[in-house]
Amino acid sequence: MLNKAFFMVPIFCLFYTVAALAADINYMAADELKTMFDNNKRLVIADIQKPNEFKKHHFYSAIETAAYPVKSNASQQRLDKVVNMYEKTGNPIIIVGPRGSSASKRAYQYLLDQDVDEDELFILKGGIKDWPYKEFLIDMAGGCA
Numbered sequence: 001m002l003n004k005a006f007f008m009v010p011i012f013c014l015f016y017t018v019a020a021l022a023a024d025i026n027y028m029a030a031d032e033l034k035t036m037f038d039n040n041k042r043l044v045i046a047d048i049q050k051p052n053e054f055k056k057h058h059f060y061s062a063i064e065t066a067a068y069p070v071k072s073n074a075s076q077q078r079l080d081k082v083v084n085m086y087e088k089t090g091n092p093i094i095i096v097g098p099r100g101s102s103a104s105k106r107a108y109q110y111l112l113d114q115d116v117d118e119d120e121l122f123i124l125k126g127g128i129k130d131w132p133y134k135e136f137l138i139d140m141a142g143g144c145a
Contacts, residue, residue, distance in 0.1 A: 025108055028094060028122040034133050044093045046082040048107050049128065053098065057128055057137045062096065070106035079107055083114045092120045100127035 036043060045062040047054055054064050063085060067078040086093055093116060097104035104123045111121055124131070131137065 025105060026118065026122045027100070027125040029125050030130065030132055033094060033124060034136070037136060042089065042091045044082060044085045044089065044091050045096060046079065046093050046107065046111075047096045047128075048079075048103055049096070049098055053128075056139055057134075058139075059096065059136060060138055067103075067107060068097065069103045070110065071103075076106075076110045079110055080114070083111065083116065086111075086116055086120070090120075092122065095121075095123045097123070097127045099129050100125050 045059050046065060047058050047062040048065050048067040048070060049058070050068050051064070051066050053068075054062075054066070058064070063082055065078045065082060067075045070076060070079070082093060085091075093111060095104045095107050095111075097107065100123050104127065108121060108123055112118060128137075
């Protein structure tokens with residue numbers, strides 16, 4: 001007969017992992033970010049979209065990381081240029097992903113692990129997909145998205 005502790009350890013580990021991933025995350029609504037843009041607030045825009053999506057639509061001065069889906073060490077390390085910019089400027093970081101979901105959360109956690117202050121770190125709620133102010137987006141051809 002197997003020991004009950006043998007079964008409880010994996011369950012505890014799973015619970016702990018889920019709880020850690022469900023920790024509080026700072027989201028920023030589109031209206032809040034628009035207000036920051038309107039007020040010329042200095043920000044670090046960390047765009048994690050795939051390169052072809054970045055070319056279709058991104059914010060002016062966004063740092064292209066191509067980190068999506070932020071699962072491997074290599075993709076996480078693409079966020080290091082965001083960390084460098086944060087260290088140089090101290091400006092808040094806004095993570096912009098396709099939908100502001102799982103990949104954005106992984107980027108958020110990686111940046112926290114790199115000692116980015118949680119009070120200065122945000123995910124754009126709904127990601128670029130739900131961004132309603134298209135006039136703030138550009139494409140690689142230099143036009144409006």
